[in-house]
């Protein structure tokens with residue numbers, strides 16, 4: 001013990017888009033900055049945060065499928081080795097699998113069963129695929145259908161089965177539950193939990209905080225392209241007394257089952273150049289330093305926070 005590297009690690013990762021306006025002026029959009037995270041074997045780390053905070057970009061950066069005008073900095077390590085573009089291509093769909101945000105990712109011209117079979121190595125592909133379908137409650141005949149013949153919930157399950165079939169060690173699930181009814185949602189998160197129980201590392205991107213709390217070991221909270229907090233699942237209770245960052249507390253207290261208290265204002269657009277803390281304009285605790293300086297990541301109560309006042 002101790003010497004084995006983390007399954008997955010991200011160190012000081014940032015992502016900017018360069019855009020040229022009117023052919024001359026170059027503008028930079030800072031989509032992610034100073035991001036740090038590790039995921040161990042068998043661990044589920046949830047990424048929660050507002051729409052447009054950079055979660056899918058992070059997923060795509062790990063898979064090496066970013067748009068051309070994206071520039072990245074920092075390190076992404078898989079089993080202790082840098083994920084170079086060459087390695088990303090080799091490992092994609094094999095050691096690292098994505099459950100994409102949209103069911104449009106299914107090939108419309110290939111039957112569902114066939115698509116899952118392409119992820120399986122070795123012999124007996126059809127038999128293995130049918131076994132996996134059975135495991136997630138998909139009838140064998142669903143394998144004979146084209147994606148347009150599947151319901152939304154079935155298509156989502158097929159996406160989950162592709163990740164199971166891949167034998168990947170790291171699964172990135174980008175919002176696998178929206179649009180599912182309560183029953184299918186619960187089942188889907190249980191499959192994800194099962195993947196972790198089999199020893200896979202999982203990055204679970206979601207808007208559904210209750211789903212994250214149901215299965216994740218740790219929760220990373222994204223705000224305007226930065227992690228403002230990494231909390232343990234047990235820290236989410238009561239009025240959020242144990243939570244470290246004011247944004248996480250506000251997110252928690254805005255849930256219907258808690259105080260249902262909305263957080264006024266909105267996240268700054270990525271184009272905004274920030275001097276101080278990105279959350280300061282909405283933060284009740286903000287003081288003058290928060291508007292002048294960016295807080296750095298620091299450890300607190302077995303988690304991480306980016307706030308001067310935590």
Ligand SMILES: Nc1ncnc2c1ncn2[C@@H]1O[C@H](COP(=O)(O)OP(=O)(O)OP(=O)(O)O)[C@@H](O)[C@H]1O
Nearest residue numbers: 017029031050051052053054055056057058067270
């Ligand atoms: N190719 C691009 N060029 C410029 N900006 C982009 C590009 N792709 C994404 N962005 C911007 O980067 C930000 C982060 O987008 P991203 O899709 O990662 O958000 P997200 O957190 O996954 O949101 P959601 O929860 O809605 O899925 C957004 O503001 C988006 O407009």
Ligand code: NI
Nearest residue numbers: 055056057101
């Ligand atoms: Ni997204």
